[in-house]
Amino acid sequence: MIDSNLLTDLQQIVGPDNVVDDLKKLNDLSRDCYWYSPVLRPELDGMAADCIVSPATLEELCAVIAAAVRTSTPITCRGAGTGNYGQGVPMHGGILLSTVRLDRILSLDADKAHVQAGTRLIEIERRARAIGAEMRFYPSTIITSTAAGFIAGGAGGPGSIMHGTVWDEGNILGATIVTAESTPRIIQATTYAGMRSIIHSCGLTCIIADVTFALTPAVAWQQHILAFEDFDVALTFSAALARDTKVKSRLLSLHEWPIPSYFVQLVKNGAAPDGKHLLLIEAEMSLDEVTRRATSAGATVTWHQPHADYHKTGKLKLSDFSYNHTTLWAMKADENLTYLQDAFDISRLTEQHHARKAIYGDDVLTHIEFLKWGGVMTPAGLSLVRFKSKDQLWKLIADCETLGMWVANPHTHKLDEDVRWNGQPILDGKAMWDPKGLLNPGHMAGL
Ligand SMILES: Cc1cc2nc3c(=O)[nH]c(=O)nc-3n(C[C@H](O)[C@H](O)[C@H](O)COP(=O)(O)OP(=O)(O)OC[C@H]3O[C@@H](n4cnc5c(N)ncnc54)[C@H](O)[C@@H]3O)c2cc1C
CATH class of the missing domain: 3.30.465.10 (Uridine Diphospho-n-acetylenolpyruvylglucosamine Reductase; domain 3)
Known part of the structure; x- marks a missing residue:
């Protein structure tokens, strides 16, 4: 429950319409996309803020924060709530600070x-x-x-x-x-x-x-989809394209079959043939050039979109099937699927993929996004996992690490349990800027 004097203060600062304490809205907005994780769901379901406050100016933002700090009220920030790790969920009630009106x-x-x-x-x-x-x-x-x-x-x-x-x-x-x-x-x-x-x-x-x-x-991006019979060929082809410095790419997203079968729109368009592994490409590369490269690797171009239609309303965007959108399509098709954030060593890509297959078979499906990680071209993955238990996920992480892969565990909401956290600078920021520990409490194991 929020203190009634604080509620009045907040209404005066941002206007009564911009302070919401309706239970349904509180429950709906006190969530991000943590439901991607079957481990986080039971941990975070039911947590909610006491009110949602939406300032429209820097002055209002400061006044809201001052009122919260005076009354030792926790503050959890919210943008669009699409985060996957539960860090947008208020663990101790308080204010959900929405930035929806700070949008210029x-x-x-x-x-x-x-x-x-x-x-x-x-x-x-x-x-x-x-x-x-x-x-x-x-x-x-x-x-x-x-x-x-x-x-x-x-x-x-x-x-x-x-x-x-x-x-x-x-x-x-x-x-x-x-x-x-x-x-x-x-x-x-x-x-x-x-x-x-x-x-x-x-x-x-x-x-x-x-x-x-x-x-x-x-860049005048063109979008292409390539279908491969053999996943090893797809791995080699996509890694070579990622490393080809003569080609500018915005997206190289590789999906082991049956992941493409989850992409309903692509299946409808005939772009995801049965049994084929797919490489989704956004690159500064003509259809002729892509077709030439595909043909020499025994692959087929199943879909193409010229630059004129790039990001046009109503047109397909390949990024809608990439990164964690892949997981979303998969979970819609099969609710037992979840994911892992991992990365292969580009020089051991095929070997590591096969070594993991040998242990897990199709309980783990390889989905790769090529990206530069600390300046190094990296086949980073959001592999799909057929969920059985938390222990299975933790064992999978340990097995991937033994194989020389890198893993960021997306099944914890504790920032300091994410290998990518900035460590000391975050602890320093917390000490300098949040001395009472009111910002998003409950999302760090070490505090
Ligand atoms: C389908 C799907 C696909 C995704 N694909 C990607 C992807 O390709 N790449 C990627 O990086 N992520 C991806 N994500 C995760 C997420 O969408 C992104 O990280 C996104 O940028 C989060 O933005 P948001 O506005 O929704 O943030 P929110 O979820 O609202 O907030 C994220 C975190 O930032 C904090 N925060 C928000 N606003 C502020 C503020 N003003 N001050 C301080 N802290 C604040 C919140 O408290 C929370 O901890 C995906 C998620 C989904 C569901």
Whole structure:
């Protein structure tokens, strides 16, 4: 229950319509996409905030935070709620701070976009494309997810094959943050070192008010789908294409059969033939060139879309079948499927895939997204797993590691149990900016 004086204060700050304590809305919005994980579901189901508050300006944001800190009320930030790790779920009630009204593009030129926290990424991409630029990379949830939600909770996506991830220097140029103190401080982070307490901080260190993304010149992307009879050939072909520095790619997304059978739209379009492994490609490559390369590898081009239709409303987007959208299609087809976030060593890709197959057979299906990880071309995976038990998942993780693979466990909501967390800079940010521990409590094992 929220203190009635605090509720009145919040209504005065943002207006009564922007403070919601309706039980159904509280339950609906106090969730992210943690339900992807059968382990997280029982841990997080039923957790809810006491009210949802939506400030529209930096001044309102600071006043909301000050009121919360004065009354020692927990604050959980929410963008679009598409995060997968449960870190958008309020574990101790309090305020769910929605950025839905902080949605303005403050400035945008060919090199960078400065946007408020709740700006949807698709708006940045559209505005950038209108002036011949584009986002360096974005999550496959580009249509709904927000600027701050992505840098605080996301990693990468289409475009990461060229530009890396949120952790790589030069991609996120800066942010304005607000501290959780009774007189909140507004701090501009403009250096890579300063950003490390903010990137992938999952709402635990500070509240992000705005973000500056680096942009890159737009490319005339074409989309293609290739079907392979043999998965080993598909692995070799896609790894060679990923490493071919003469070809610009935005997406190379490889799916072992039967994953393609889950992509209902592609099946309907005849792009996912029975029994074939699929490589989804967004690249600066003509149909002739793709067909030539495919033919020499014994593969078939099953679908193509020219650049003129790229990201046009009503047209297919291959990114809708990539990254964690793949898992979504799979879970719709078979509710026993879940996923793992793993990565192969590109020089041992086929060997590691086969070694895991030998242990798990089709209980683990290989799904690879090629991306630059710390500057190295990496076949990162969101492998699909036929879920049996938590112990099975933990054993699978251990087995992958024994095989020399890298794994980030998506079945924990504790930030410090994610191997990708920034460690000391996050602990430093927490100590400097959230001295009372009010930001998103319950999502760190070490606190
Ligand atoms: C189908 C599907 C596909 C996905 N594909 C990808 C992908 O390709 N790449 C990828 O990286 N992720 C992916 N994700 C995960 C998720 O969509 C992204 O990380 C997304 O960018 C999160 O944005 P959001 O606005 O929904 O954030 P939310 O889920 O609302 O928030 C994410 C985290 O950020 C915190 N946060 C939000 N706003 C603020 C703020 N203003 N200040 C401080 N903290 C804040 C929240 O508390 C939470 O911990 C996918 C998820 C789904 C369901």
